[in-house]
Amino acid sequence: MENYSLDQVKQKLDTFPIRLEVSEKCSLIDPKKRGLILPDRSAARQICEGIIEKRDNGVDRSLALLIQAFEMDSPMILRSAFCLNMINDEEEKKFLQQMKFTNKEYEGLLREPKTGYSELEIIDAAIHVDDAKKKKISREVLPDLLATRQFELIPACTSALITLKPHVYGARGASQNEDLQQLYNKVIGIAVNALDGLFNGANRTEKEILMNYMRGTLCDEGTPPEEQGPRFPCRRSTASVQKLESCCCVKRYSSDEEVQFRTVMEMVEEASVDDLFATDCVHNLVHEEWHNRLKKSNKVTTESCSTLGKGKLYTPNQRFLCHLVGFIVFMLYFAWYIVDFRTTFQYWSPDVVMLAYAASLTMQEVNEFLRRNKRVNAVSLCGFCHCNKYLKEILNYFDMLALLFMWAGLSLKLWLTWGCFPANRDLKNDFCFFNRNNAQLLETQWFVSPQTQYVCQMILTTSFLLWGFRSVSFLNRFQRTGPVISMLKSLLVKDLVPFLLILLVIFYLFGVFFFNLLFPVVAALSSKTNTTEYRLNATVQILTLPFHLLFTNFDKIGFETTSSTESQDVGRVAHPDGFGWFNNLFMFVFLTLSNIVMLNLLIARFNLTVISMHSRALGIWRRTYYEMLQEYKNISFLPPPFSFLEYPIRIIIRCKKQHIRRSKVGQKPRGYWSHESEYPEDYLEFLKFQAAIFREIRPKLLNEITRNKSDTEILKSHAVNVSATASQNLVEYLQRLETKIESMEEILSKRKKNRKANFHRKRDFDNEPEAAPDGLEKVESS
Known part of the structure; x- marks a missing residue:
């Protein structure tokens, strides 16, 4: 039925005399080997017979081929x-048992046989690394294994990405890193092609089933949240395992305890790949969840799915709008508070509002830290590392600094207003006593110096500035401004920061050189060089002189030269010989290096980054869009300054849930996804829909993706896909010719046999003696 159309296959299955399970029907609709470019049967038969003869040790033939393919990392085997239909789920189970028997350190993805068989197990075995036996990742075989998964292809790809990421960014050597990066990109391509194919080929009802499959809400009525599914086994990331092992209350995890059962979206979030978030399937899921438009499974109650939306009354979009308006009001109030500081310094009522804002924003940040308090794998300037997920976001540092300056400014103001200068309390009491009508007005500027008030005002103003930078995060919600912010962040972090580090080194070297050239200490009066003012002026001149040259502030470097009546003065009067060399040569050398070479290099670097990120910015923004969804699912509907009463309750509930979750570490949930007989109706419908779509797109799963890439990479991917399609068409054409030739040979052999049989029959008939009449035989006998 491989060459039949989908309608013909379904018609054959409807008239099949034996009742088949849904999984068996899906296997016939979507054969595994359609995703591979297979050799012709004669060549495949020769390869397999050669391998079986070499491994004639009593092992099953199919198992011997599978073992040899893994040992040699040979996709051809x-x-x-x-091609010869010698590999199925039973053979994969035998291979896993053989691997566990020969490798005692490998315990497998699922140690308990009662949990059933998962297609992810052989993928985990292909990625398993054993340094003692020099067993490496099966780089050539792994993409073919992923392309042949029938029911768990997308979870298998995301699980492989989670496991491969530390190996990719932690590889030693350029060649090894390049090979692993190519493997990583192939796995991403399979996952992206599968997700796009399912989403683009689905109708409205099938899209709802697909979204529920991604979220893990295809379950029966009354199912508790921890047993909703489907969920798939996935190893913990390296960072999560190291964090849990570092806790004093948690022992080292075994291989079985490192495995968690997760939904597809949880695995996508853990994989943290921009290409997956850039797919229309994931983005549509996120967009619909912003407005709570997704319909849950028909058999799932509202109580059982309450953990998905977190907010039962308000959608994340409503929460976002409420907090956006509240933040605008906060910024307007904060601006009035620090601009009209003379007035706000006199009264206590503005301080109460600011304290409520500070408490609400602090509790909101603590709640966000607890929500994202887990270690993730990240790529930094120093290489691959494990860092806290909350600290990975740059804007969170602005939040912490803004809160720090805000609390410092408010504390200083309250201390100045109500707690400082105890000697002046009698004066304040006298002021209030003789001004009973204006007792609420306390002219604190009479008792606090203007300089002290200025320091307090600037601390609060710094907090306002940091909150203003943090407000840019609200613009990530919109598709037009979000990609621009992503590009701006990349320019600042990846380009500007390294450039400034190089520039600071150059400025420091030229600053010291120019200072000694213009203001040599040997030519200055000893009475001036021993003062603190001279040392301070020298330091300022070393640090600022290159910046004045860079930004062409020539009025700041218009030094005078010393004469017989005037001594040398730092920053004003320069040495005559040094000033001549500086003014005629070294200033042009520095300007050529800094203004022409370095700045143009920075502009060119910015240009390259913008060009390369223009096509990838959409994928980066869609990932940020998903992270904002998770944030506003868990945020209070009440904006500051009214939310400081709700967050303590949220934090206590979260801590209790984490304690319960830690007590259940290593326990596997009992879900229907491990037993086919317990599959709900919606999950069976999804498997049928998935098989029908994969039958059409499976030959294209190994194609290069052309989305979320630069123009050059898109052109390369397109060329590779065209050549792969042409090769696939050629192979299919040759296979059809081979089939026709085999059928013609069979027909010819049958005709030859028939001719030979007719010839023998005719010869035998000719050699038989003719029978005599009955009367003649009687006469002769008488």
Whole structure:
């Protein structure tokens, strides 16, 4: 039925005399080997027979082929076995048992046989690394194994990405890193092609089933949240395991305890790949959840799905709008508070509002820290590392600094207003006593110096400035401004920061050189060089002179030269010989290096970054869009300054849930996804829909993706896809010719046999003696 159309296959299955399970029907609709470019049967038969003869040790033939394919990391052996239909789930189970028997350190993805078989197990075995036996990742075989997954292809790809990421960014050597990066990109391509194919080929009802499958809400009525599914086994990331092992209350986890059962979206979030978030499937899921438009499974109650939306009364979009308006009001009030500081310094009522804002924003940040308090794998300037997920976001540092300056400014103001200068309390009491009508007005500027008030005002103003930078995060919600912010962040972090580090080194070297050239200490009066003012002026001149040259502030460097009546003065009167060399040569050398070479290099670097990120910015923004969804799912509907009463309750509830979750570490949920007989109706419908779509797109799963890439990479991917399509068409054409030739040979052999049989029959008939009449035989006998 491989060459039949989908309608013909369904018609055959409807008239099949034996009742088949849904999984068996899906296997017939969507054969595994359609995703591979298979050799012809004669070549495959020769390869397999040669391998079986070499491994004639009593092992099953199919198992011997699978073992040899893994040991040699040979996709040709694997494809030959698939071509001859010698690999199925039973053979994969035997291979896993053999691997566990020969490698005692490998315990497998699922140690308990009662949990059933998962297609992810052989993927985990292909990625398993054993340094003692020099067993490495099966780089060539892994993409073919992923392309042949029938029911768990997307979870298998995301699980492989989670496991591969530390190996990719932690590889030693350029060649090894390049090979692993190519493997990583192939796995991403399979996952993206599968997600796009399912979403683009689905109708409205099928899209709802697909979204519920991604969220893990295809379950029966009354199912508790921890047993909703489907969920798939996935190893913890390296960062999560190290964090849990570092806790004093948690022992080292075994291989079985490192495995968690997660939904597809949880695995996508853990994989943290921009290409997955850039797919229309994931983005549509996130967009619909912003407005709570997704319909849950028909058999799932509202109580069982309450953990998905977090907010039962308000959508994340409503919460976002409420906090946006509240933040605008906060910025307007904060601006009035620090601009009209003379007035706000006199009264206590503005301080109460500011304290409520500070408490609400602090509790909101603590709640966000607890929500994202887990270690993730990240790529930094120093290489691959494990960092806290909350600290990975740059804007969170602005939040912490803004809160720090805000609390410092408010504390100083309250201390100045109500707690400082105890000697002046009698004066304040006298002022209030003789001005009973204006007792609420306390002219504190009479008792606090203007300089002290200025310091307090500038601390609060710094907090306002940091909150203003933080307000840019609200613009990530919109598609037009979000990609621009992503590009701006990349320019500042990846380009400007390294450039400034190089520039600071150059400025420091030229600053010291120019200072000694213009203001040599040997030519200054000893009475001036021993003062603190001279040292301070020298330091300022070393640090600022290169910046004045860079920004062409020539009025700041118009020094005078010393004469017989005037001594040398730092920043004003320069040495005559040094000033001549500076004015005629070294100033032009510095300006050529800094203004022409370095600045143009920075502009060119910015240009390259913008060009490369223009096509990838949409994927980065869609990932940020998803992270904002998670934030506003868990945020209070009440904006500051009214939310400081709600967050303590939220934090206590979160801590209790984390304690319960830690007590259940290593326990596997009992879900229907491990037993086919317990599959709900919606999940069966999804499997049928998935099989029908994969039958059409499976030959294209190994194609290069062309989305979320630069123009050059898109052109390369397009060329690779065209050549792969042409090769696939050529192979299919040759296979059809081979089939026709085999059928013609069979017909010819049958005709030859028939001719030979007719010839023998005719010869035998001719050699038989003719029978005499009955009367003649009687006469002769008488």
